[in-house]
Amino acid sequence: xxxxxxxxxxxxxxxxxxxxxxxxxxxxxxxxxxxxxxxxxxxxxxxxxxxxxxxxxxxxxxxxxxxxxxxxxxxxxxxxxxxxxxxxxxxxxxxxxxxxxxxxxxxxxxxxxxxxxxxxxxxxxxxxxxxxxxxxxxxxxxxxxxxxxxxxxxxxxxxxxxxxxxxxxxxxxxxxxx
Numbered sequence: 001x002x003x004x005x006x007x008x009x010x011x012x013x014x015x016x017x018x019x020x021x022x023x024x025x026x027x028x029x030x031x032x033x034x035x036x037x038x039x040x041x042x043x044x045x046x047x048x049x050x051x052x053x054x055x056x057x058x059x060x061x062x063x064x065x066x067x068x069x070x071x072x073x074x075x076x077x078x079x080x081x082x083x084x085x086x087x088x089x090x091x092x093x094x095x096x097x098x099x100x101x102x103x104x105x106x107x108x109x110x111x112x113x114x115x116x117x118x119x120x121x122x123x124x125x126x127x128x129x130x131x132x133x134x135x136x137x138x139x140x141x142x143x144x145x146x147x148x149x150x151x152x153x154x155x156x157x158x159x160x161x162x163x164x165x166x167x168x169x170x171x172x173x174x175x176x177x178x
Contacts, residue, residue, distance in 0.1 A: 003015050003016065003017050003018070003023055003024075004016045004017075004018065004023075004024045004026060005023065005024070005025055005026065006026040006027070006028075006029060007026070007027050007028070008028060008029070009028055021036065021037065022034050022035060022036040023035040023036075038077045041077075041078075041177045042177060043177050043178060044176060044177060045176065045177050046174050046175065046176055046177075047077055047081065047175040047176065047177055048074065048077070048174075048175045049172065049173065049174050049175075050072050050073065050074045050172070050173040051072065051170065051171070051172045051173075052070060052071060052072035052170070052171045052172075053168050053169070053170045054068075054069070054070045054160075054161065054168065054169050054170075055161055055167070055168045056161060057159060057160070057161050057162060058070075058159070058160040058161060058169075059157055059158065059159050059160075060151060060152065060153055060157070060158050061153065061156070061157050061158075062152050062153065063152055063153060063154065063155070064152055065100075065102060065109070065150045065151065065152045066150060066151065066152065067104075067148055067149075067150050068089075068148070068149045068150065068151055068160060068169070069148075070148065070149045070160075070169055070171060071146055071147060071148035071149070071171065072146070072147055072171045072172070072173050073144050073145065073146040073147075073173075074144070074145055074147075074173040074175055075142065075143070075144045075145070076139055076141065076142050076145065076175055077142065077175065078142065078177070078178065079140050079141060079142060080177070080178030081139070081175050081176065081177060081178050082136065082137065082138055082175075082176045082178050083136075083137040083138075083139060083145060083147075083173055083174065083175055083176070084134060084135075084136055084137075084173070084174040084176060085103060085134065085135040085136075085137060085147050085171065085172070085173055086132065086133075086134050086170075086171070086172045086174075087101075087103065087132065087133055087134075087135070087149055087169075087170070087171050087172075088130055088131075088132040088168075088169065088170045089101050089130065089131065089149060089151070089160060089169045090130045090160060090161055090162075090167035090168060090169050091130075091131075091151075091158060091159065091160055097153055097154055097155055097156045097157075097158065098153065098154040099151060099152070099153050099154075099158040100151065100152050100153075101131075101133075101149060101150070101151050102149075102150050102151075103133075103135055103147055103148070103149060103150070104147070104148045104150050105137065105139075105145060105146070105147050105148075106145060106146055107146075109150070110135060110137070130167075135147075138178075145173075147171060147173060149169065149171060
């Protein structure tokens with residue numbers, strides 16, 4: 001059995017039992033926190049963090065989006081949870097080349113008609129650049145969500161985590177209680 005504890009301005013402290021298996025803490029009938037089988041949660045709090053880092057050099061000459069092979073997966077604990085995806089690609093490119101990055105979720109490009117989330121471009125010699133980006137997702141599911149970094153180049157060869165230059169590409173996923 002569970003209980004709802006409500007600090008009501010009309011009736012004072014009211015406790016109502018139910019069979020949900022949770023304890024809900026309320027203020028004037030609005031749930032502020034829940035204690036359940038996954039522990040304590042309340043809207044806006046980070047429930048879990050998943051991180052994937054790659055330091056190996058990766059190259060491409062593809063002018064169409066292909067996977068970098070860098071991905072991370074997370075299983076939301078609730079359908080109301082939000083996922084914040086933070087990605088820091090570490091690219092090296094040479095004269096007159098652009099590298100575009102996008103994010104795929106479960107095999108589908110999240111950028112929609114934009115077709116890119118980040119672009120790196122150089123009009124001069126070799127350049128090392130990190131351009132962090134953040135994607136906010138509402139998966140509305142408790143199924144595992146997999147986020148993968150994809151990329152393409154305008155011409156020539158693009159590099160991630162270029163050998164001889166310290167660099168790493170990171171994807172971090174945070175589940176936030178909704």
